[in-house]
Amino acid sequence: MSGRVIVITSGKGGVGKTTTNANIGTALARAGKKVVMIDTDLGLRNLDLLLGLENRIVYTIVDVVEERCKLKQALVKDKRNPNLCLLAAAQTRDKTAVSEEQLKEICDKLKEKFDFVLVDCPAGIEQGFQNAVAGATEAIVVTTPEMSAVRDADRIIGLLEAKEEIKSYKLLLNRYRSNMAASKDMMSKDDVVEILSAELIGIIPEDTGIITSTNKGEPVVNDENSPAGRAYRNVAERIMGNDVPFIDFEEEAKVSTKIKKFFSKFLKKGKEN
Amino acid sequence: MSENIFTELYNKILGLFGQAAPKEDSKDVAVNRLRVVLMQDRTNLTPELLQRMRKELIELLSKYVEMDKEALELNFEQEGEQMALMLSIPVVRAKDEEEIEAAIKAEEEAKAAAEDSNSDDDDELDDDLDDEEDDDFDDDDLEDEEVEDSENDSEEVIEEQVDPVEEEKPENKKDKE
Known part of the structure; x- marks a missing residue:
């Protein structure tokens, strides 16, 4: 078996790389795929927290590289889904503890056993980024409809295009506020796609459920009622090659404001009478 | 205002x-x-390179017109799909023929002199040109003239687009001014 190695990257920090990683990984595993996630953000690990696995980590990627354990021993199984594993970053070491070659070797070994290897990339464009990208052949660039995030995404896309190993990259637009896009107070998905001239793999709406699910260490894709969870499940479907239409959040927002307006008028009339 | x-x-x-x-x-x-x-x-293009480009453009254009160097603007702009480099130069005074000819002649002489001294050393040509720029540009006679005449307020603006593919769109310029 030869699985796919996908790096999830963004340039700018705080746009939702790790959240995206946890949710896409969980969604793919729910769909029956064997998935392993690698946290390469040495010294600033967080993927374990989002998955609620922080208390189960014994060995990290640095222990594997420095041969204190076997690769298999360092893989932490998810609480709910046996298809899902995590290779955690070391919290006490810095970016120099693992090299590009070592990461590539780990990715190559893992893709023999798993359908998907998702690499969580640190923010920035320095060595940490170079390491994370080393073993991947596909990339997902996470951005938000804000100027700074789009600018950094453009930089990352330039760097990815220069890498021969990266065969394709897709754009994931996170924290999308359809009501603000509809009122032209924020860039729309079309604006971002046009500026970056990249193909979209998903649009994730801004959702307070992300915060509460992070608090609980449970990815939001497991919540059937969450809009962000639904959007992440769609992204996983598209990764697996299924053609799922994009949810038109603008239209949904317009409809819901129309309904609200209708009812508020109705209520006002009721009061007047 | x-x-x-x-x-x-x-x-x-x-x-x-x-x-x-x-x-x-x-x-x-x-x-x-x-x-x-x-x-x-x-x-x-780093800020240093842009600065250099600006300096070279001033040097080139100073031969033909007298301009307000401080007010010169060099910007990238989007025109449809095309990226354009917009150069806006407030012209202080048009130069007369003799001045232009003198400037061209002085430049040609300088070039010939540079070629002579570098004829057997091609590798260092670039470096030498750099030096020449630094030495000659600031105390150039053209510059001196302009300082004297800068009070001349009959300013007229020449806009030049460096990108050869693009056509000028006059409305845009007015907005900018």
């Missing part, structure tokens, strides 16, 4: 009739600013 007051007044009057100039949405501002920034990011 006075122009601004007039446009403001004009907009206010229009506003009274409920036809104020259409308000630009904040997302359009963001999109336009981003486009300009990304164009610069993608060109690999």
Whole structure:
């Protein structure tokens, strides 16, 4: 078996790389795929927290590289889904503890056993980024409809295009506020796609459920009622090659404001009478 | 300044009739600013290189017109799909024929002298040109003349687009001024 190695990257920090990683990984595993996630953000690990696995980590990627354990021993199984594993970053070491070659070797070994290897990339464009990208052949660039995030995404896309190993990259637009896009107070998905001239793999709406699910260490894709969870499940479907239409959040927002307006008028009339 | 007051007044009057100039949405501002920034990011032109380009353009154009060097603007702009480099130069005074000829002649002489001294050393040509620029540019006779005449307020603006593919769009220039 030869699985796919996908790096999830963004340039700018705080746009939702790790959240995206946890949710896409969980969604793919729910769909029956064997998935392993690698946290390469040495010294600033967080993927374990989002998955609620922080208390189960014994060995990290640095222990594997420095041969204190076997690769298999360092893989932490998810609480709910046996298809899902995590290779955690070391919290006490810095970016120099693992090299590009070592990461590539780990990715190559893992893709023999798993359908998907998702690499969580640190923010920035320095060595940490170079390491994370080393073993991947596909990339997902996470951005938000804000100027700074789009600018950094453009930089990352330039760097990815220069890498021969990266065969394709897709754009994931996170924290999308359809009501603000509809009122032209924020860039729309079309604006971002046009500026970056990249193909979209998903649009994730801004959702307070992300915060509460992070608090609980449970990815939001497991919540059937969450809009962000639904959007992440769609992204996983598209990764697996299924053609799922994009949810038109603008239209949904317009409809819901129309309904609200209708009812508020109705209520006002009721009061007047 | 006075122009601004007039446009403001004009907009206010229009506003009274409920036809104020259409308000630009904040997302359009963001999109336009981003486009300009990304164009610069993608060109690999560092601020130093832009500064150098600016200096070289001034040097080149000073032979033909006398301009307000401080007010010279060099910007990237988006025109449809095409990226354009916009150069805006306030002209202080047109030069007369003799001045232009003298400037061209001086330049040719300098070039010939440089070629002579470098004829057997091609590798260092670039470096030498750099040095020449630094030494000669600032105390160039053209520059001195302009300082004297800078009070001349009959300014006329020449706009030149360096990008050869693009056509000039006069409306844009007026907005900028």
